[in-house]
Amino acid sequence: MRYNSLKLRKVIFVTQYPVNTAQIKDDLYLAVNGAWLKTAKIPADKPATGGFFDLADNIEKTLMADFEDFLNGKTHTDDPYLREFLKYYRLASDFDQREKLGFKPAKPFLKRIEDLKNLADWEEKLPSLTLAGYPSPVPLSVEADMKNTKAYALYADVASLILPDKTYYTKDNPQAPALLAIFQKMMAKLFQLAGYDDDFASQTIAQALEFDRSLAPHQKDSTERADYTKQYNPYSLAEFASFSSHLDLAAYAKTLVKTDDLDKVIVTEPNYYQALDEILNEDTFPQFKSWLLVRSLRAVAHYLTNEARIVAGQYQRALSGSKEAMKAKKAAYYLAADQFDQVVGLYYAHKYFGPEAKADVHRMVEQMISVYQKRLKANTWLSQATKDKAVLKLSTLGINVGYPDELHYLYKKFVVDENQDLLTNDLNFTKITLSDHYGRLKKEVDRTRWAMPAHMVNAYYNPSFNVIVFPAAILQAPFYSLKQKASENFGGIGAVIAHEISHAFDNNGAKFDEFGNLKNWWTDSDLKAFEDLAQAMISQFDGLETEAGKVNGKLVVSENIADAGGLSCALEAAKEDPQADISAFFINWARIWGVKASLERQKLLLAIDVHAPHVWRANMQPKNLADFYTTFNIQPGDKMWLAPADRVNIW
Template identity: 30%
Template sequence: MKHVIAGALCSSLLLLAGCNETTTAAETSTEQPKAEMKTQKTALASGIDQANMDNNVRPQDDFYLYVNGGWLASNPIPGDKTAIGSFYDLRDKSDEDVKVIIEELAASKDLKKGTDEQKVADLFNSFMDEAKINELGVKPIEPILAEISALENKDDLSVFFAKSQKMGLDSPIYFYVSVDAKNSSRYAGHVWHSGLGLPDRDYYFKEEERFVQMRADYVAHVAKMFELAGQENPQQAAESIMALETKMAKLHWTRVQTRDSEARYNLKKTAELNELTDAVNWSAWLKELGADNQADIIINQPDFVEGFGKIVAETDMATWKTFLNWQVIGGFASYLNDELAKQNFEFYGKNINGQQEQKPRWKRGVSLINGNLGEIISKVYVARHFTPEAKDRMTTLVENLRDAYGESIDSLEWMSDDTKKAARVKLAAFTPKIGYPDKWEDYSAIDINGETLVTNLISADQVGHAKAIEKLNGPIRDWEWHMTPQTVNAYYNPTVNEIVFPAAILQPPFFNMAADDAVNYGGIGAVIGHEMGHGFDDQGSKYDADGNLKNWWTEQDLAEFKVRSEQLVAQYDGYQVFDDLNVNGKLTLGENIGDLSGLTIAYRAYKNSLNGEEAPVIDGLTGDQRFFMGYAQIWRGKRTEKAMRERVATDPHSPGHFRAIGSLSNMNEFYEAYGIKEGDAMYIAPEKRVKIW
């Protein structure tokens, strides 16, 4: 239901659910003593689980397998998952913790109507009541299908594109509200292209056998869904949908193109939208969205909008109605009867991602609550699972990393003083948000009636849309978060220049309160550095200290930065995921810069924390060794082959194996810690090692 604009809002550490729009608040205080992380007792644990290692692998050949190979060999992927690992272990723990909170509320009797507790209980119970959902069948969506049937013309079509989005469904022209990248003092409306049922535009055109088969399977899936929903001519409907989506896919930008912040910024007067296409009734569309009083709008992919207008004009209403029916049936399938939900899983879960069985229903229910009423749960989650001591220690770590980043900027030989000065200004302006908000989301307008799951979800999405519209013409909500505290992730948001670390990621192996500094700097320190690094990656570096898309580089420094970035592209292009598939260095460039920067700066901060003293040897490991092992173990994980292929095609993050060895291979200090020499598999000649920040 929740639509995610990939790459449009923020850069996250891991693409789990993306950085979705929410309205919350942040703790931004960083006035904490910096001495806490600098004095330790050797009694602290190493934080390294040596049972996970594979000592048959030389660290000089593959450090990732050396640190994680034992775990990889002994942990099969369960049937209800497509991926397991460090992130996913914590995600499971978070789900379990949230489940306890939800079930306590769901078991409560006589909850007062309209309270947060009643809304959580009734939404969760309405999802868990399979008998009622099966009894209702497709009745919950019949009023929407009837409304589609009654559409008469292309003006009606434009209005319904907006209506469907407000209900939480997809739309080929997708509207969202975010900070104006060239005027960060205001919010603006934006348009993004969407409307595809397959994961990416390339799935519609690649001629390898698996893509040809997937297209055939998709048509069969759509036909089956139409049949289960009681629609006429299911095969004909599926074929027309595939044909229409293929036309739209030809106009979609590639994932690499959509990363380009400057190319995406196309500010248009709303009165000028007809110059792109007059086949869309822009006035009616904007009015239905509630954005008709806006003087301008940012079009991310203008050539898509122009081409889409031609598709609107050339496509008859019967075909559009069939397409809209598919958006409704497919969009709500997971919340309808078992037959539709299972068929939806068979294609998207099993066929595309290789997941053999659905997650237990309670886990899906937890995801539903987190996505719609998440911060009600957050209040209790934080009280139970995140201590003030953890926040204090994390705050100190962030400031130590900021200090180290500044030192690194000052030491760069390839950057001029003018650019260094501007970079320092941006670094000083970073706003850290740690753990949880201090102002919580208001869910009072959402009507959860305990009767129909679909109507409950529509209410939540309509309120969410209305809140987004309220931002227009209002002040910047610099207290707002885009992830709940129970989310295992972190992110950087360039237009407000903030780095955000939810409570749930601040646990081992990322952050271990019982462990020595080395593993924490290698784990959460590298995560902090990674998010700071996004402010200086190939796209984040285009934004100034105030969050404006504005160049602050000298021409020569920018050229040198691009040369070094291209070296990193070439390095990652060479990593082979499967015999027929390599990492896409251009797609993953921003995240790879974040990883390399994060590791480099975290190491500097760790060495600073020792105050010139030698680190203790713990479990036979030096401080440097524990630091690098702490880094490698946070990327521990494995995926089904199908899920990995889908990730490489669509995700701007490299697979974990290469996130580990790619950055390490560029660090001279890693070579010294493990005696890496020419001829070792991880060796890169000194002149070819990439140093950016």
């Protein structure tokens, strides 16, 4: 769990299954989850089950049932924004109308690409194409300036690839040929459904993949991107413009943000922009145009016929290992809920998340911060100057629990035109969203908008705002329940809370000050000591075996530092309870990571995810804590034993 977090989601909790206490000495994860794993079945339309997924599936069923009652007139609402969501949901659910319209709603959108004559023509139309939601090899965005988070700045990022990561384009990648074959077959069918002839489709798909492949060598891979502070590379507008001799990048940027007063652009990956002339020029325009058309056709297909929706998901299902497409009604729910995510989140929170639970979790967060402060003050490897800065940062940490105080203003602009089709409404919302996004450059930074809706089972830390956020959906068993032992709650939501706090002091978060600005507040010797400890964490995980392959310690280091800090701090808080049950603490820690996932999903996450595999999240961090050994009498020779010299403790 981190700032760029994942969406996750069933009703069978691992708590129904007995713990094999005799097995704890050899494998904590299997001791807790083994009986469940033997019978657990992954839903055909999902890549995994257990843990986060179970909670999310339960929320899915609850909300779909509620919204079905609204659509059928069994219940009513006076909330005008929920009513707009329900209108959109009704359009998304009307597959008879979607079938009748076929690809007609997408034709104008796709024709804008088909009609592009050359690079100059595309450049002239680029601002309007950007605001309309078309993909671009020079994606710009307006975000808080990482070195001055009171102000917005313009960022230049890189185009996303068709394959999950640049490493998939290497010659020896074993998964790429099969994935590309599935992608080509999927796109050929979509072009056929859209009415294009086979020769045109075949050539367009081949050119699109050629262009996509040309992007890969100039991009960072997932491991390099995991150090996200290196995204901050400010250039003057003139310097940014010099990256291309074929495009007027300065004019494009100023037109997009509607100001001539633009002095800098922050380039996330300079190597990519230094190769921009090679990537995008008149000679490569045919390949680029095909790339635009392929990506755009795939995107709009989800809003058209049911067959188009199912076909357009084939590649993603191959990546994740999901065996079947979602049923039409469920797919419509997700499509609508994603568009109105904060509206749906507030509905869920107000109906299903009580004030008693919110107050109790808020108390737990404050307790965890207090524990963290004590640990920082007692730290033995930091100088006093750095400790003081760390405590100061902790004292200014923002806390958001449950749901935002009010709906963000942007959602109040979403008005559904029921006389228009689903895709047309979606494209209108895209224009509203992007116009607002690019129009905020000179405005005050908005720190109130949550990056996750309240019905999402997850949590995050935002380093630029120095705030931790715990949506209502994660505040359920096995993570948290008023009916669970306090020690179980500390091993669940307590460790999650402290995990997010720890992100303020992981290898990335530690580079931001108490205001969220990217600024070094460490002494040189303290920074060296921290980097050595981070390297020890990298080494501890690097090369660990899973059924899908080996763990990349460098890719997952930030999350592992947060896991380690979170578990140790939650343990200390649990021990303050007079009725502390430390065995229950560690058992619930292992329980929340109980997941059964497809092999395809496991392979994908090993390659691109900054989180360690769930088995090792459950098993490795307890090995670093002395209380784990005394609680379960772990001795040398036991598989869960780790020599004291090999244990890593940072926070």
